[in-house]
Amino acid sequence: MTTKDKDTLTEMTREESLALIAQVMKKTQKEVGKSTGVPFIIWGGVTTFVSIVVWFALMYTNNRIMNLLWLLIPVLGSLISVWTKRRHPVHCSTELSRLISRLWLTIGSCVMVFAFAPMLYAQITGTWPMHYNILFVISLLLSVGTTITGIMVKENMTVVSGGIGLVLVLVFPLFTYYFASLQVLYFGCIFFATMFVPGVFLNRIKASADV
Amino acid sequence: MFKQLDPLLHSQIRLAVMSTLVSVESADFTYLKEITHATAGNLSVQLNKLAEADYIVINKGYEGKRPKTTCKITDIGRKAFQEYVEALKSYL
Numbered sequence: 001m002t003t004k005d006k007d008t009l010t011e012m013t014r015e016e017s018l019a020l021i022a023q024v025m026k027k028t029q030k031e032v033g034k035s036t037g038v039p040f041i042i043w044g045g046v047t048t049f050v051s052i053v054v055w056f057a058l059m060y061t062n063n064r065i066m067n068l069l070w071l072l073i074p075v076l077g078s079l080i081s082v083w084t085k086r087r088h089p090v091h092c093s094t095e096l097s098r099l100i101s102r103l104w105l106t107i108g109s110c111v112m113v114f115a116f117a118p119m120l121y122a123q124i125t126g127t128w129p130m131h132y133n134i135l136f137v138i139s140l141l142l143s144v145g146t147t148i149t150g151i152m153v154k155e156n157m158t159v160v161s162g163g164i165g166l167v168l169v170l171v172f173p174l175f176t177y178y179f180a181s182l183q184v185l186y187f188g189c190i191f192f193a194t195m196f197v198p199g200v201f202l203n204r205i206k207a208s209a210d211v
Numbered sequence: 212m213f214k215q216l217d218p219l220l221h222s223q224i225r226l227a228v229m230s231t232l233v234s235v236e237s238a239d240f241t242y243l244k245e246i247t248h249a250t251a252g253n254l255s256v257q258l259n260k261l262a263e264a265d266y267i268v269i270n271k272g273y274e275g276k277r278p279k280t281t282c283k284i285t286d287i288g289r290k291a292f293q294e295y296v297e298a299l300k301s302y303l
Contacts, residue, residue, distance in 0.1 A: 014216075014302045017226060021296065024230035024246060031242070032235065089274075091242030092235040 032097060035090045036153055037202025039104065040146075042084060044195025046077045051188025058184065070115075100149055107145040111138050133176065135187040139169045139194075146194045158198040165194030219264055220295045224249050224257045229292050232267060232284035240280040258282060266291055 050072045057066035114137045121129045147162025168190045176183045220226050227247045231238050244254050261267045266288030270281045284292070
C-alpha cells in the first residue's frame with residue numbers, strides 16, 4: 001500500500017468519523033424530543049376525550065354527579081402513561097428533560113389543588129363558589145406550561161400552541177357567558193389545541209428521524 | 212501540524228457511544244445498543260474499555276425488577292471527545 005493510498009483511506013475514515021458523530025448526535029436529540037411529545041399526546045388526548053364524555057353525560061342526565069367522571073382523567077392518563085412507558089421506555093435523560101418533568105409535576109400539582117379547592121371553599125362557607133371557574137384556571141395553567149415547554153425545547157409549534165391556548169383561555173369567560181352549556185366542550189378544545197397537537201408535532205420529529 | 216487521533220475513540224462503536232453520551236446526561240444500554248447496531252456482548256466490551264480509560268461511568272441498577280445499565284460521560288471523556296473532534300477537523 002502506497003503512502004497516498006494510506007492517506008486516502010485515513011482521510012475517508014476521518015470524514016466518516018465526523019459524519020458518524022453528527023448523525024448520532026442528531027438522532028439522540030430527536031430521541032429526547034420524542035420523549036417530550038408523548039406525555040402531551042396522552043394527557044391532551046385523554047382530557048379531550050373525557051371532556052366530550054362529561055359534556056354528553058351532563059347534557060343527557062342533567063345530573064351534577066356526572067362531574068365525577070372528570071376523575072377519569074388522572075385514572076386513564078396514569079394507566080396509559082404506565083403502559084406507554086413499558087412499551088416505549090425512555091432511554092436517555094438530559095437536564096432539560098428533568099426540568100420539563102419538574103415543570104409538569106408542579107403544574108399537575110397545581111391543577112389538583114385548584115380542582116379540589118372549591119370543595120374546601122364550600123365546606124368553609126357552606127356554598128359553592130359560583131364565580132370560581134375551575135376549567136378556566138386549569139386551562140390557563142396548561143397553556144402557560146405548554147408555552148414554557150416549547151421555549152425550553154426550542155420547538156416553535158409548541159410555543160405557538162401554548163399561545164393559542166392562552167388566547168382561547170382569554171376568551172373563555174366570554175364564551176361561558178354566551179354559551180354556558182358548551183364550556184366543557186370548549187375546555188376539551190383548549191386541551192386538544194394546547195397539548196395534543198403540540199405533542200404530535202414533537203413526536204413527528206421522531207418519525208422523521210426514523211426515515 | 213496534524214494532531215494525533217485518540218485510538219480509543221477511533222472505533223465506530225466507541226465513537227458512536229461517546230457521541231451519544233456527550234449529548235445527554237445519561238443513556239441506557241438498550242439505547243446504546245440500538246444506536247451502535249452492536250451485539251450486547253460486543254457493546255459490553257467496548258463500554259468496559261471506555262470505562263477503564265475513565266471516559267465513561269457505568270451504573271448497574273434496577274428499574275423495578277428489571278436490571279438497567281446506564282452510562283454517563285466523565286469530564287475526562289468529554290475533553291477527550293472534544294480533542295478528538297478538533298484533531299479530525301485539523302485533517303480536513
